[in-house]
Amino acid sequence: MTTTTELLPTQTRMGGVALDVADLDAMTGFYRDVLLLDQVAERGSEVDLGRGGETLLTLRHRADLPRGERRSAGLFHTAILNETPTALATTLASFAISPYAGQFTGSGDHLVSQAFYLDDPEGNGVELYVDRPRDQWTWHGGRVQMDTLFIDPNAFLTEHLTDAARDFVRTDADRRGSLPDGTVVGHVHLKVGDTAHAKDFYVDTLGFDVTAEAPGALFVSAGGYHHHMAMNTWQTPGVGLRTPALGLGRVDIVLPTASAVGRLAERAEARGVPTRHTGLMVEMDDPWGNLVRVTV
Numbered sequence: 694m695t696t697t698t699e700l701l702p703t704q705t706r707m708g709g710v711a712l713d714v715a716d717l718d719a720m721t722g723f724y725r726d727v728l729l730l731d732q733v734a735e736r737g738s739e740v741d742l743g744r745g746g747e748t749l750l751t752l753r754h755r756a757d758l759p760r761g762e763r764r765s766a767g768l769f770h771t772a773i774l775n776e777t778p779t780a781l782a783t784t785l786a787s788f789a790i791s792p793y794a795g796q797f798t799g800s801g802d803h804l805v806s807q808a809f810y811l812d813d814p815e816g817n818g819v820e821l822y823v824d825r826p827r828d829q830w831t832w833h834g835g836r837v838q839m840d841t842l843f844i845d846p847n848a849f850l851t852e853h854l855t856d857a858a859r860d861f862v863r864t865d866a867d868r869r870g871s872l873p874d875g876t877v878v879g880h881v882h883l884k885v886g887d888t889a890h891a892k893d894f895y896v897d898t899l900g901f902d903v904t905a906e907a908p909g910a911l912f913v914s915a916g917g918y919h920h921h922m923a924m925n926t927w928q929t930p931g932v933g934l935r936t937p938a939l940g941l942g943r944v945d946i947v948l949p950t951a952s953a954v955g956r957l958a959e960r961a962e963a964r965g966v967p968t969r970h971t972g973l974m975v976e977m978d979d980p981w982g983n984l985v986r987v988t989v
Contacts, residue, residue, distance in 0.1 A: 699960065701900040701946075702953050703916030707878045708945025708988060709741075709748045710771045713755040714815055715939055720752050723814050727791045728773070728821070729784050729872060745874030749773065753942055760815075761938035764928055766884050766981030768941035770810065770818030774879025778807070780872050781823045782853035785809055785846065788821075800849075802842040805830045805919040809846060817940060822879065830919060837904045837919045839912070880914075881944050882923040883983055886932040890980045891924040898964050899946075899985075900957060921946075935982045943984045951989050 714720045721740045724730045730742040730749060738754040761767055775781035788811060796812040808822035831838040885891045888911040895901050901913035904920050909927050912920035948954050951973055958975040961968050969976040974988045
């Protein structure tokens with residue numbers, strides 16, 4: 694368990710993720726028409742996509758930035774949590790019949806969840822997943838048991854894709870209409886240089902609790918979730934501060950009250966972490982230059 698003096702509130706959840714992109718139209722089309730998110734808003738060079746009026750992804754056109762390197766700190770994947778296995782199967786089927794199906798990178802039964810992995814058109818990792826019921830999670834000494842077991846994507850689709858969903862994905866109909874509003878960013882997984890510094894920032898400073906550790910990886914959460922964030926060094930051992938590049942622009946964490954945001958800002962400042970604090974929002978960079986914004 695973490696040794697921080699104050700944990701994040703149990704109501705803590707992830708907000709949206711901002712991505713800096715080279716081709717705004719192509720990326721918008723991918724997340725809207727293939728992964729079936731709604732286009733929530735458009736502001737010139739930015740597009741918000743989400744579900745139920747809540748923004749999950751903000752795409753920001755930054756053609757001036759170079760493409761990010763794989764061996765650099767940044768985004769490992771944005772994990773989109775589906776409300777039901779049927780909703781997940783519908784989105785997965787939409788991806789499977791799209792021109793991007795070749796960018797499927799794997800799948801796994803993690804005991805706490807079932808997940809499928811892919812890359813977007815600019816190489817940003819995406820996880821599409823559904824949680825198993827919490828009473829099926831196993832905890833030992835404050836750590837949740839996770840694994841990576843094989844899932845056959847075709848078998849998952851056969852089991853969970855309804856006839857109505859099959860009709861949606863076979864036609865040009867608006868497939869988003871068949872999906873519930875409960876889709877959210879369940880967790881965000883980052884690439885970092887080492888897990889000890891990641892623990893110092895995300896646990897001892899921000900106030901997350903450690904829920905699992907694996908070789909080269911750290912998993913943290915608030916309120917007993919299996920993980921709201923993860924950090925790994927699998928591609929990036931020892932890397933330092935990232936340079937400006939396409940890819941991750943910002944990670945949002947949402948707290949329930951302004952006072953909780955204020956206390957987090959005080960913790961960060963007491964530990965020497967530079968912050969930008971406006972009362973309802975505090976921004977700070979992690980040790981690798983990944984921007985974290987905490988809001989009410």
